[in-house]
Amino acid sequence: MYMTVRQLLYLGNPELREPSETVNDVSKISNIINDLRDTLTQLQIDYGMGRGLAAPQIGYKKRVIYLQIPERSFFLVNPKIVSRSPDTFEVWDSCFSMKVQFFVKITRNRSITVEYLDEKNIKHLEEFKDGMSELLQHEINHLDGVLCSDHLKNPKNITMYEEWVKRYRIEGKGM
Numbered sequence: 001m002y003m004t005v006r007q008l009l010y011l012g013n014p015e016l017r018e019p020s021e022t023v024n025d026v027s028k029i030s031n032i033i034n035d036l037r038d039t040l041t042q043l044q045i046d047y048g049m050g051r052g053l054a055a056p057q058i059g060y061k062k063r064v065i066y067l068q069i070p071e072r073s074f075f076l077v078n079p080k081i082v083s084r085s086p087d088t089f090e091v092w093d094s095c096f097s098m099k100v101q102f103f104v105k106i107t108r109n110r111s112i113t114v115e116y117l118d119e120k121n122i123k124h125l126e127e128f129k130d131g132m133s134e135l136l137q138h139e140i141n142h143l144d145g146v147l148c149s150d151h152l153k154n155p156k157n158i159t160m161y162e163e164w165v166k167r168y169r170i171e172g173k174g175m
Contacts, residue, residue, distance in 0.1 A: 003038040006058035011098050017145040020056050020063045023077050026121040029064060033075055033119050036066035043096055044068065050096060052135050054142035057097050065139040079116040079140050082125070084109040091134050092168050093148040094161070103164045104149055105157035108134040 009016050023029055032055050040053040055064040065076045087110040092103045111129040114136055118124060128136050138148055152158060159168070 003042065004035050005042045006035050006039045008039075008043075008057055008096055009059060011095075011147065011149070013097075015059065015061075016056060016097060016142070016147065018056070018061060019145050020054075020061050020143040023062050023064060023117075026077055026117055026119065029062060029077070029119075032060045032062055032064050033066070035060070036064065036075070037068070037073075040066055040068050047096070047100055049100070052139045053096065054139045056142050056145075063143045065136075065143070067135065067139070075119045076114065076116040076136075076139075077119065077121075079114050079136070079143070081112050081137070081140060082115050083113040085111040087111070089130070089134075091131075092159070092164060093134070093138060093151075094164075095138070095148050097142075097147065098149070101161055103159050103161065103168070104152045105159075106148060106151035106153075108137050112136060114140075 035058055036053050036055060039058055040050065044050050051069050052065060052067045055062045063078045065079060067074055088107050089110055090105055090107055092105050094100045094103045110133060111127055112133045113125065113127045115125050141147065
């Protein structure tokens with residue numbers, strides 16, 4: 001099976017800070033869809049963690065996200081958060097665009113409702129809670145040029161990967 005694994009853009013690359021463009025024709029993004037799937041699959045093999053990837057992280061300025069978790073794999077085209085719970089929680093977050101070298105403790109909404117198209121151009125309105133809510137907020141931020149490190153409020157809430165593994169990692173939860 002042939003896979004196209006794209007090079008990641010890393011923290012400091014100004015392209016990561018640019019907002020992505022709306023996808024006007026879902027039928028014309030099959031290359032982005034395939035590249036996101038192949039690249040995330042390889043990153044999960046390389047790092048042993050990770051659940052999602054946004055198109056800007058591999059150089060596409062389009063509003064497309066791919067999530068791959070044990071229970072489900074799916075694409076979100078033009079995702080938009082339409083509601084957020086007032087309830088929040090703290091989470092240790094990292095990013096492939098930071099080479100998963102450090103984690104930042106940030107605050108996210110406990111649940112969100114997202115409107116999006118799938119790769120077949122079917123519209124969805126779905127509520128995501130807890131870990132999935134955090135993941136979608138992280139990936140949608142990428143589409144707006146925002147990185148998880150931008151949410152860091154206290155410099156004491158940053159840790160290197162090795163310390164995160166020793167002190168905070170919950171087995172089976174991944175990143």
